[in-house]
Amino acid sequence: MDETEDEPRVTETLPPDAHALPVRVYYEDTDFSGFVYHASYLRFMERGRTELLRGLAGDQSELHREADGLVFVVRRMTLDYLKPALMDDALTVLTATRELRGASMHLDQEVRRGDEVLVRAEVVVACVRDGRAVRLPEALRRRLGRR
Numbered sequence: 457m458d459e460t461e462d463e464p465r466v467t468e469t470l471p472p473d474a475h476a477l478p479v480r481v482y483y484e485d486t487d488f489s490g491f492v493y494h495a496s497y498l499r500f501m502e503r504g505r506t507e508l509l510r511g512l513a514g515d516q517s518e519l520h521r522e523a524d525g526l527v528f529v530v531r532r533m534t535l536d537y538l539k540p541a542l543m544d545d546a547l548t549v550l551t552a553t554r555e556l557r558g559a560s561m562h563l564d565q566e567v568r569r570g571d572e573v574l575v576r577a578e579v580v581v582a583c584v585r586d587g588r589a590v591r592l593p594e595a596l597r598r599r600l601g602r603r
């Protein structure tokens with residue numbers, strides 16, 4: 457399928473310094489056909505984003521307490537399912553910063569089996585406090601900008 461202007465832009469490859477999270481596919485991640493259920497990829501990618509932030513800023517619940525209720529919420533996510541994963545597959549979730557804006561971070565993610573890209577995603581994560589968008593903390597912004 458050729459990409460058109462109406463289709464979302466997806467990355468061709470992520471940078472070599474992208475955060476990598478190994479994930480094993482378990483029975484609970486699959487559907488009746490034995491393929492990974494589409495929503496399982498969302499959980500895998502959430503773990504990848506969480507571990508990226510944990511490595512840069514520590515535990516999110518600690519950040520929430522120290523920053524007066526700061527949380528991160530997914531504002532938009534565009535997925536491109538390319539190939540299926542199967543039970544017992546060893547996968548890697550790669551997460552990279554594409555762009556930082558005032559109150560949001562734009563991330564690219566891939567789920568791979570070896571060098572084979574199975575799923576690509578563009579994710580916009582908003583920084584929120586008390587239900588309102590707030591600027592990303594400067595320390596986190598600096599760390600994310602280096603990735």
